[in-house]
Amino acid sequence: MTSCSARSSSHSITLTSAPGKVLVVGGYLVLDRNYSGLVVGTDASLYAAVQEQTFELSDFTDGASKSIPILVVSPQFQSAWWNYAFDTESSKLAQRRSADQDTNGFVQVVLEVTLGLVNYQSPEALQRLLARSEGQTSAAGLKIVLSADNDFYSQRETLARAGLNLSSESLKRLPRMCETGTTLKGVHKTGLGSSAAMVTSLVACILVHFNIISVSHLQPGKRLDSEHVRSLQLIHNIAQYAHCLAQGKVGSGFDISAAVYGTHVYRRFSPAVLKEAMDEGRNIADIAHAVLPSNPGWNSDVEVVTIPPRFILRLADVDVGSNTPSMVKKVLYWQEAHQDAARALWNSLDTANNQIRELWGKLVSNYENDCLEYNQAIDWCSVHKCSDWKNGCSNASNSTVALLCKLVDGIKQVRALQRKLGDNAGVPIEPPEQTKLLDACLEVPGVCMAAVPGAGGYDAIFCVTLGQDSSAAVESLWSSWKAMSVGPLLANQASSGVCVIDSTVYPEIMAYF
Numbered sequence: 241m242t243s244c245s246a247r248s249s250s251h252s253i254t255l256t257s258a259p260g261k262v263l264v265v266g267g268y269l270v271l272d273r274n275y276s277g278l279v280v281g282t283d284a285s286l287y288a289a290v291q292e293q294t295f296e297l298s299d300f301t302d303g304a305s306k307s308i309p310i311l312v313v314s315p316q317f318q319s320a321w322w323n324y325a326f327d328t329e330s331s332k333l334a335q336r337r338s339a340d341q342d343t344n345g346f347v348q349v350v351l352e353v354t355l356g357l358v359n360y361q362s363p364e365a366l367q368r369l370l371a372r373s374e375g376q377t378s379a380a381g382l383k384i385v386l387s388a389d390n391d392f393y394s395q396r397e398t399l400a401r402a403g404l405n406l407s408s409e410s411l412k413r414l415p416r417m418c419e420t421g422t423t424l425k426g427v428h429k430t431g432l433g434s435s436a437a438m439v440t441s442l443v444a445c446i447l448v449h450f451n452i453i454s455v456s457h458l459q460p461g462k463r464l465d466s467e468h469v470r471s472l473q474l475i476h477n478i479a480q481y482a483h484c485l486a487q488g489k490v491g492s493g494f495d496i497s498a499a500v501y502g503t504h505v506y507r508r509f510s511p512a513v514l515k516e517a518m519d520e521g522r523n524i525a526d527i528a529h530a531v532l533p534s535n536p537g538w539n540s541d542v543e544v545v546t547i548p549p550r551f552i553l554r555l556a557d558v559d560v561g562s563n564t565p566s567m568v569k570k571v572l573y574w575q576e577a578h579q580d581a582a583r584a585l586w587n588s589l590d591t592a593n594n595q596i597r598e599l600w601g602k603l604v605s606n607y608e609n610d611c612l613e614y615n616q617a618i619d620w621c622s623v624h625k626c627s628d629w630k631n632g633c634s635n636a637s638n639s640t641v642a643l644l645c646k647l648v649d650g651i652k653q654v655r656a657l658q659r660k661l662g663d664n665a666g667v668p669i670e671p672p673e674q675t676k677l678l679d680a681c682l683e684v685p686g687v688c689m690a691a692v693p694g695a696g697g698y699d700a701i702f703c704v705t706l707g708q709d710s711s712a713a714v715e716s717l718w719s720s721w722k723a724m725s726v727g728p729l730l731a732n733q734a735s736s737g738v739c740v741i742d743s744t745v746y747p748e749i750m751a752y753f
């Protein structure tokens with residue numbers, strides 16, 4: 241990698257992380273505020289780290305004297321470095337140099353929006369940086385390192401290069417945050433929402449670094465009082481806005497919400513809240529007003545969900561791939577053209593989706609009321625096929641077993657309705673190849689859920705198992721599957737959202753400062 245030279249610095253490093261997402265149920269419905277989706281955060285995260293450093297100004301030629309140099313690197317990718325200059329007078333960010341004139345629209349928008357807001361709200365924070373500039377040839381600026389857990393990107397080629405097979409065991413042997421051997425444009429993503437997690441992590445990192453948000457508000461676990469809630473809302477609103485701006489459209493936003501809050505039931509915000517801020521003629525005051533936590537236009541709902549104890553979310557990417565935007569377009573076209581039928585189908589899907597989360601809630605209550613009985617049920621079900629649960633369990637009155645049976649029926653119902661939607665709209669939401677694979681997964685002892693996440697198609701599948709043995713059996717089914725190449729991911733579910741982390745835990749990231 242060649243980028244502009246920064247002098248090593250003794251300044252502190254701020255490191256944040258934000259999780260990936262799996263939309264377990266609610267694909268397509270979540271685009272409409274009348275419906276909601278159950279999104280699970282993953283323990284695979286995207287990291288952003290920032291440190292103040294001094295840069296040679298020659299690397300930022302034509303930088304205005306009131307400009308702050310910024311170097312962003314994403315060392316897992318080839319040619320992934322970008323030099324920017326943030327002009328504190330106009331609050332505009334200009335790209336200077338980069339490898340092969342490469343651009344990174346998501347990074348660029350986040351920096352302009354977030355630094356613009358810092359400059360608007362606390363100009364002294366950036367003025368302090370400007371004041372530290374050492375004269376004509378060097379200037380104080382920011383070095384930012386972006387890094388991702390391996391699961392965000394397909395590791396098939398890395399494993400093949402290392403002579404390793406496609407399995408969890410092999411994935412565990414790869415270094416954390418390993419180099420992908422390719423560019424950001426060329427990498428195969430796995431659907432965990434790398435852009436949303438990167439945007440969220442970077443927004444949080446800058447806000448914390450410049451003390452707009454207190455570090456204590458982003459410590460994992462402690463997020464109950466109103467100050468904490470406001471900090472998360474601010475990150476959420478800025479990240480949603482920057483993500484929409486970079487994508488050129490206002491999406492449902494469930495991926496950003498998962499990156500901020502982790503696992504929850506999500507109901508989207510009304511797009512009107514971003515209208516002025518998305519306009520070409522926007523100014524920083526419009527943006528600052530739009531993202532205020534107290535802006536009543538932010539009407540998204542986040543209902544925290546607990547995943548039933550001993551559930552294990554397992555994910556796999558399927559090496560075929562689908563074009564989500566084109567699937568969404570076709571589904572929305574069918575919805576528009578068949579409004580009555582679509583409303584009926586949306587309502588049936590919503591009922592089936594809500595049943596899944598109600599069953600999760602009841603399972604959690606069962607655990608809290610009688611964990612012994614709960615554990616007995618899980619122990620038994622984890623070694624039997626779900627088709628045997630109803631009749632085979634000696635303790636048929638165990639209500640946990642009954643709930644697990646309903647959960648299996650529930651996810652089958654969701655899948656049937658997703659297939660119906662796909663057939664109606666002419667979109668392979670659960671194509672026949674995936675149906676065969678998912679049905680086979682549900683035949684593995686201890687599997688209680690299996691479906692296509694999010695928009696569906698040929699991208700990925702998820703299973704929920706009741707134990708490590710069951711997870712291992714699912715994986716062995718995947719590795720023997722001939723019809724498609726099914727690649728396991730290491731990630732499991734996680735409840736926490738964006739947080740600040742101790743930088744010493746990640747020497748892989750610190751090595752780049």
Ligand SMILES: Nc1ncnc2c1ncn2[C@@H]1O[C@H](COP(=O)(O)OP(=O)(O)OP(=O)(O)O)[C@@H](O)[C@H]1O
Nearest residue numbers: 314344346386388429430431432433434435436438
């Ligand atoms: N590690 C990273 N470093 C820098 N930029 C990144 C990184 N990961 C993602 N990005 C940004 O996000 C963009 C990918 O966003 P895109 O919306 O195409 O994918 P996505 O929907 O987030 O993918 P997936 O859900 O499969 O992870 C990249 O082109 C880049 O701009």
Ligand SMILES: C[C@@](O)(CCOP(=O)(O)O)CC(=O)O
Nearest residue numbers: 263267268491492694695696
């Ligand atoms: C189809 C949709 O509802 C979900 C897409 O989910 P995913 O990116 O496939 O995980 C689109 C959206 O909400 O952005």
